[in-house]
Amino acid sequence: MSGVVSLGYDYSSNTPKALSVDSNGKLDVDVELNTSGLATSANQTNGTQLVRAMGSEDPSDAAATQRQIHVDGSGNVLTSIVSSVNVLPANSLNGHITDDPANSVAVALTGRQTIGTATSQTFLQCNASGELKVATSGGGGDASAANQTTMIGHLSTIEGDTTSLDAKITACNTGAVVISSNSDTTKATSTLQTAGNTLLTTISGHTSSIQSNVATSALQGTANTHLSEIEGAVETLEACVSSNELAVSRKDADHGNLVKNSVVSSSTGNTTPILDTAGYKTIIVIGRTGTTSSSCNLEFSDASDFAGGTDVIYNNDDTNIGIFTPITFQSAISADAALTYNQAYARVQIPQRYMRIRVFNTSGSNQDYTFFYQLSN
Numbered sequence: 143m144s145g146v147v148s149l150g151y152d153y154s155s156n157t158p159k160a161l162s163v164d165s166n167g168k169l170d171v172d173v174e175l176n177t178s179g180l181a182t183s184a185n186q187t188n189g190t191q192l193v194r195a196m197g198s199e200d201p202s203d204a205a206a207t208q209r210q211i212h213v214d215g216s217g218n219v220l221t222s223i224v225s226s227v228n229v230l231p232a233n234s235l236n237g238h239i240t241d242d243p244a245n246s247v248a249v250a251l252t253g254r255q256t257i258g259t260a261t262s263q264t265f266l267q268c269n270a271s272g273e274l275k276v277a278t279s280g281g282g283g284d285a286s287a288a289n290q291t292t293m294i295g296h297l298s299t300i301e302g303d304t305t306s307l308d309a310k311i312t313a314c315n316t317g318a319v320v321i322s323s324n325s326d327t328t329k330a331t332s333t334l335q336t337a338g339n340t341l342l343t344t345i346s347g348h349t350s351s352i353q354s355n356v357a358t359s360a361l362q363g364t365a366n367t368h369l370s371e372i373e374g375a376v377e378t379l380e381a382c383v384s385s386n387e388l389a390v391s392r393k394d395a396d397h398g399n400l401v402k403n404s405v406v407s408s409s410t411g412n413t414t415p416i417l418d419t420a421g422y423k424t425i426i427v428i429g430r431t432g433t434t435s436s437s438c439n440l441e442f443s444d445a446s447d448f449a450g451g452t453d454v455i456y457n458n459d460d461t462n463i464g465i466f467t468p469i470t471f472q473s474a475i476s477a478d479a480a481l482t483y484n485q486a487y488a489r490v491q492i493p494q495r496y497m498r499i500r501v502f503n504t505s506g507s508n509q510d511y512t513f514f515y516q517l518s519n
């Protein structure tokens with residue numbers, strides 16, 4: 143029968159060779175292996191055989207990926223529980239690394255000074271018995287033996303006071319306390335308190351009045367000014383007395399004239415300007431005009447404008463001449479008849495400060511009037 147012969151290449155002789163099969167047609171294979179690492183009857187009994195343990199990612203699935211089991215340098219199997227947090231001993235998990243062995247787990251309680259800030263975290267402190275230390279704030283301070291001693295002293299004082307008060311209480315019924323009566327009239331009563339309040343009100347009024355009249359710097363300044371003036375006057379008087387002289391300031395006399403011109407002939411009088419006679423006691427008046435058909439009155443007032451004041455007519459001190467009678471103008475002739483005037487005369491004690499002269503012209507023509515006066519004391 144015809145067939146195909148499969149050849150293989152012999153690299154050792156660089157020649158093709160026909161492949162050999164057994165009686166069943168199976169290919170004969172001669173495998174060359176390095177048996178140094180393979181299991182043999184010898185290394186299976188002397189402990190030098192190497193075995194790799196494998197694990198499946200899914201034991202229920204034969205086709206699942208196989209993984210070699212992981213161990214550390216000491217042959218310890220490294221495991222990871224995938225359903226929870228994997229915690230390995232490490233310094234970062236040691237709450238007391240300075241005293242505990244490295245790479246160990248020690249739990250320590252911490253607290254935050256600021257809730258939302260991780261950097262404010264600090265360890266909680268306890269005493270040697272493991273009792274947590276707690277510091278309070280906002281109170282009146284920790285209890286101490288000294289504070290307790292002070293408190294006991296206060297309580298003892300209170301006890302003594304309440305005992306004394308209890309001795310004075312004779313009855314206590316439904317909250318009403320009856321205090322034993324005391325006949326001592328020197329004790330305060332509502333009547334005495336009312337009287338005291340009245341006196342205090344009176345005193346308050348008096349002190350307010352006194353305060354309003356108390357000397358002030360302004361009043362003292364004014365008083366000092368007056369005292370200085372008095373001092374100067376006294377020194378002047380003292381100098382006069384020592385030299386037997388008394389210097390007196392006086393107004394001897396003053397004079398002048400009052401003029402009223404172009405007075406028409408009428409029964410109605412016309413007045414001169416007003417004269418202020420302040421500081422003088424007596425006035426002499428001599429009037430002159432061109433006719434004897436004239437008369438005048440001296441009028442006085444305490445008002446500078448003769449309006450609204452007290453006005454009087456006072457013509458002469460001599461009652462024989464006539465105090466209130468109008469003054470007439472008469473002819474005045476010199477001894478040699480060289481001078482001739484029509485004049486009127488009056489001399490009076492001044493009754494009011496301001497004076498004017500009212501003239502009456504009955505001559506039938508306009509006349510000018512001049513009144514010469516002299517003031518004296």
